[in-house]
Amino acid sequence: MAYWGLAIPAAIRVVETLLNEVAGRKKGESPAVVNPSNSSAEAAELRQELAEYRAQNAKLLSRFDTLTAEMERKRITTFEQLQKRDQQAKNDLIHLAQETKPAKLEGNNIGLFGLTSTGKSTMLNTLIGKTVAETGAGETTTTITPHKGSKFILWDIPGRNDEVSYFSMEYISFFKGLTRRLILIGSTVKENSSLMRLLDELGLKYTIVFNKFDLVKDAEQSKVKSKIESETKELGLKGVEKIYFVSAEIPDMFSDWVNMVDDLTNA
Ligand SMILES: Nc1nc2c(ncn2[C@@H]2O[C@H](COP(=O)(O)OP(=O)(O)O)[C@@H](O)[C@H]2O)c(=O)[nH]1
Numbered sequence: 155m156a157y158w159g160l161a162i163p164a165a166i167r168v169v170e171t172l173l174n175e176v177a178g179r180k181k182g183e184s185p186a187v188v189n190p191s192n193s194s195a196e197a198a199e200l201r202q203e204l205a206e207y208r209a210q211n212a213k214l215l216s217r218f219d220t221l222t223a224e225m226e227r228k229r230i231t232t233f234e235q236l237q238k239r240d241q242q243a244k245n246d247l248i249h250l251a252q253e254t255k256p257a258k259l260e261g262n263n264i265g266l267f268g269l270t271s272t273g274k275s276t277m278l279n280t281l282i283g284k285t286v287a288e289t290g291a292g293e294t295t296t297t298i299t300p301h302k303g304s305k306f307i308l309w310d311i312p313g314r315n316d317e318v319s320y321f322s323m324e325y326i327s328f329f330k331g332l333t334r335r336l337i338l339i340g341s342t343v344k345e346n347s348s349l350m351r352l353l354d355e356l357g358l359k360y361t362i363v364f365n366k367f368d369l370v371k372d373a374e375q376s377k378v379k380s381k382i383e384s385e386t387k388e389l390g391l392k393g394v395e396k397i398y399f400v401s402a403e404i405p406d407m408f409s410d411w412v413n414m415v416d417d418l419t420n421a
């Protein structure tokens with residue numbers, strides 16, 4: 155992991171490692187994100203922090219494990235399915251989530267959520283002002299990665315289609331610890347409403363970002379805006395703070411870009 159400029163604070167690195175371990179475990183990978191053969195002082199400290207975290211939270215972690223094992227058995231992978239098929243498990247999850255403390259993230263930490271190809275990595279590069287994340291067709295980023303800019307730390311959160319990683323103490327703690335949650339969409343609010351409903355239940359606010367607005371014809375733009383706004387109302391979403399219509403590729407094209415950057419800078 156190579157970083158530039160000011161180093162990523164250790165607390166942030168711990169959270170990054172935890173999240174990627176959970177995601178790996180849910181995919182059936184072995185949890186060796188922290189390479190055991192890496193004997194550097196930094197890696198040793200990280201391993202120690204992780205062990206302490208697990209010891210401190212052992213009880214809550216095991217309650218989460220029991221619940222998610224049950225959900226896996228029932229093949230429940232999204233929050234929407236959970237709401238429809240298992241009210242009891244949903245209530246249990248909300249309960250555990252309430253007991254989960256926000257991750258202690260230093261500074262202004264902003265999460266970029268969105269399905270594959272909605273433009274998370276492109277937006278991150280534009281916001282930071284240099285190419286730090288790989289972009290392109292398909293999912294080029296498979297792990298959660300924090301990138302440090304001068305005003306914020308941006309977290310690229312790959313759009314996995316299975317959200318089972320989200321039903322974990324580590325992820326919920328991370329969601330709670332973020333200063334802003336941006337959910338990028340490509341054409342409809344519905345494409346990611348399951349995540350929005352989960353955040354609603356956690357009492358967390360989020361910002362919807364309609365990216366690639368440059369691809370919408372001039373004559374269609376106001377229609378698309380009203381469609382997205384009415385969709386948000388119809389879905390009954392509670393935590394929507396703002397909706398921005400932007401182009402991460404041509405940021406100067408829409409004034410919402412500057413408004414969004416101001417908002418993020420003052421988070
Ligand atoms: N026209 C247009 N294309 C974009 C915009 N943002 C991203 N893209 C393109 O969409 C594709 C996916 O972008 P990427 O940032 O890799 O998406 P990610 O999977 O969400 O990280 C790339 O080919 C980008 O060049 C935008 O605002 N306008």
Ligand SMILES: [Mg+2]
Pocket residue numbers: 274275276287288289293294295310
């Ligand atoms: Mg990406």
